[in-house]
Amino acid sequence: MDHVIETTCRSALYRHNSKWLPYQYDINVYRGCAHRCIYCYALYSHEYIGGGDFFGDVYAKMNVADVLRRELPRFSREPVNLGGITDSYQPAERDCKLMPEVLSLLARYSVPIILCTKSALVLRDLELVGRVNAASGASLALTVTTLDKRVADIIEPNSSRPHERIAAIPEIKKTGAQCGVHLMPVIPYLTSGEDSLEAVFSAAKESGADYVLAGALNLKSATKKAFFDGVKKGFPSEYASICALYNDRDAYRAYKEKLQATLGRLRKKYGMPAYAMPIVPAKPTQMTFFQPAF
Numbered sequence: 001m002d003h004v005i006e007t008t009c010r011s012a013l014y015r016h017n018s019k020w021l022p023y024q025y026d027i028n029v030y031r032g033c034a035h036r037c038i039y040c041y042a043l044y045s046h047e048y049i050g051g052g053d054f055f056g057d058v059y060a061k062m063n064v065a066d067v068l069r070r071e072l073p074r075f076s077r078e079p080v081n082l083g084g085i086t087d088s089y090q091p092a093e094r095d096c097k098l099m100p101e102v103l104s105l106l107a108r109y110s111v112p113i114i115l116c117t118k119s120a121l122v123l124r125d126l127e128l129v130g131r132v133n134a135a136s137g138a139s140l141a142l143t144v145t146t147l148d149k150r151v152a153d154i155i156e157p158n159s160s161r162p163h164e165r166i167a168a169i170p171e172i173k174k175t176g177a178q179c180g181v182h183l184m185p186v187i188p189y190l191t192s193g194e195d196s197l198e199a200v201f202s203a204a205k206e207s208g209a210d211y212v213l214a215g216a217l218n219l220k221s222a223t224k225k226a227f228f229d230g231v232k233k234g235f236p237s238e239y240a241s242i243c244a245l246y247n248d249r250d251a252y253r254a255y256k257e258k259l260q261a262t263l264g265r266l267r268k269k270y271g272m273p274a275y276a277m278p279i280v281p282a283k284p285t286q287m288t289f290f291q292p293a294f
Helices: 043-049 064-074 099-108 120-135 149-155 162-173 194-207 221-234 236-246 249-270
Strands: 003-007 025-027 057-061 080-082 113-117 138-143 178-186 212-216
Touching: 043 221, 064 099, 080 099, 099 120, 113 120, 120 138, 120 162, 138 162, 149 162, 149 221, 162 178, 162 194, 178 194, 194 212, 194 249, 212 249, 221 236, 236 249
Parallel strands: 003 057, 025 080, 080 113, 113 138, 138 178, 178 212
Antiparallel strands: none
16 A cells, blocks of 8 residues: 655755756655656665665655745746656645645746646646646646557556546646647557557647657666566566567667557648647746755
8 A cells, every 4th residue: 555654845846957857846755656657767766765665655745835935035937847756646745735735836926837647636736737827838748659459558557547637637727728649658569559659649630639749668767677577567468579679789779669650640631749838937047056965
């Protein structure tokens, strides 16, 4: 059973060093994530707090809104990503309810937001999303790796079901916010077939999504072991093929080239751009740098 641990933080706004992301600041209201996706890229993050079960030990930063309230008066009005490491609307949020006050503060201080989730729980806070969008702009996305429920039940067991995520898109669009689909990661032999990819593109188009961002699965750090363990257990007949692909550099390069060609055809067929339109603050001010303090 997932264990929610109440904790506190010394800072809410975290400035990262990535050169390719369209934002410089994150707010993560949780550490750990109970969605239990076998491809999760964030498994490494528990190392900073001494280890533990990333999926089973979820730390809720109960004072995050109080800390944010102190930081925002000195913060520039540039986009902030909500949940770069863990999903802000994972199961713990149903009880902890940390996001409503965070969103309310961001609306009050006219801070643009970027948010991606696998949970239809975001629908609970649409009024607040609309307030943020009206004040400064909001770009949301639903991660949809596959519409095959059987596959989704294994690779992302505690997320909202794919059809629930797709159904959330038109509701989000009613707030005026931008909303797209993150078709990522694409997993070879499980979600990389053209029929599987086209099903997501078609559903995204029908739902009114603004874009579809897609990307191949990269295996690094602790993710690699967790992924292969999950595949071996859930998809034993595909296990050998997936292992062979990731152990053959030339084969993997060819796979990615074929995948990009397929995605290009589907993008053209459905008229879906690859990226969200950037959110630009209306009146940017001098930047204030916050260093992480966990």
